[in-house]
Amino acid sequence: MRRIITLAQWILPKRLYEGLRFHFGRVFRFSATRKKICSYAGQKHILYALTPTPKLANIGDHAQVVAIDAWLKKHFPSYAILEVDKNEVLHCMPEIIDSTGPDDLVFLHSGGNLGDRGMYSESGRRKIIQGLPNSFVFSLPQTIHFSDSLTGNRERETSKRIYATHPNLVVLGRDKRSGELAKELFPKAESFSVPDFVLSLPCKEIAIKQNRAPRTLICLREDPESVLSDKDREQLVQSIAGEKEVFDTTFAEPIRREERSLKLEKTLDYFASFDSVVTDRYHGLIFSVLCQRPTVVLGTVDHKLTSAFDWFDAIQGLRFADSIDKVPFLLDEVKQEGFGNAPNWNGEYFDVLANRLKQIAETNG
Template structure:
């Protein structure tokens, strides 16, 4: 802080083993690196934030930019994450805050209504807030909840990575990357159909998860290696079948053929809309289509990913960040 007029604070960054969340922070850092601001970024982990939040609010200057990680953090699906967002936005009311691309989901219940009203109360009270949204429903909700904020529609920030494709040899392996948590909607018989379709494609099945159990927290120092490893795993496969948003995204940026199914909140199908032009990625809305789509994806083979069609969205975010830093 003594060396720089302003700093960029990534606040409450994850240390858990969800590599989708870790890839988001990795891509955010790369985003600021490309802006020439990488050396101004200071990261505060979630644990550090919760233990020192009041002190941090005193130390961080009102001109410093607060960055909140993207993800599926707004609403009732993951209440702890929503509470974290509420706390940050209300605690740093005097700072410019940028929220990287988010998905919101509010259940149709009294609790969902109460949570949405609380989000509206806190977000609308902040005078210098920029929120990025990964889908049109989130965009519509947050435009209503925070009418004074700069609300933008854009892809997940991991799709801004343009260097993940490579020439690593592909193995005759299909990665099965399916959820086992409350976001999962795929029934047991559908999993059997998927396995049968993969066998017909003469590929070996390997189950993989984008959530890993780590004995040690993932830190800024170890994050790059963890993200690069999961990208290498996807890059080495001939096919991915997934119902995880970042399973889809990791497939896209590594050029790996993919058949994608939706999750309970619909964020996967919303994420696919940003990638519809990629010929080796197929969205499966009916289990009867799985065999056909697996065959089509394998036939298409690997493709090199390009961020070009998404560049204008990220430039819009860059311009807003520059405005907030200069304001």
């Protein structure tokens, strides 16, 4: 094979060679995945699709996989689980279609990418919805946002048209506003809101170390969803008194499937080593809640946190800051108040969700 590749490199024009190399590289790259997918044909299974690839190294995305996988195993124990990531969906749809029967269930990964800012994920979601019309498709909690732009309006209409073709589709919002948008945009689908799945994970019972100065973790995003300029970030960090560290949930190295649980555990241990948290990351807030740490939250460019904060209204020791100037005061306030009064997330939401989705499948099956 190597000799053939070398010969082709000498004989063929460069552009043709590079094109063929790219095409056959994709074929061989996903050959093992295709075999794995085909092995599930005829087997009662759940297709859990559009999970993050290793290169999407945001631990918040991978934490959702850890939580959803545990939830699926708890509530659907008679089903085998076939996980396919975003790349695998886009390159292996013929095999996915052939191996997925009408009695299999399809769950699409949760997150914040149902909209024109997450078109790679949205393209995969559309392929699944179009390609599996005879299966129940459950799109797990998403922040839904299409920008008011030429591109956003065009992509919104495309998603509306494609989603409307599926007879058994459930679209879940990750916050109240996203749930409302799901009903508006996809009226033929069943739609409602539930919190982010990471909240279904067990809380960390780690006490604050005594005899040391209080420490604050400043967990800030460094991407286009941030509303903070470099100057704002610097001002915010300088305004927080005492020992502090700056962190982001996106890692420098890829997160492989077999590493997810360990890296999540280390991240939660890291959050728990601080006395308080300031964050504009949704999963920065959720990790803080799991670690039971007082937290001040800042908004982003959309309603991801402003609307989702409703889930946390009753919890003691959490505040939303509508400007960086208010963070120091609110941080002192939540530290004095302390963390408490968190709900039973599984009892109130995720166990109920499983029963509701089963009823939908049974009623329409």
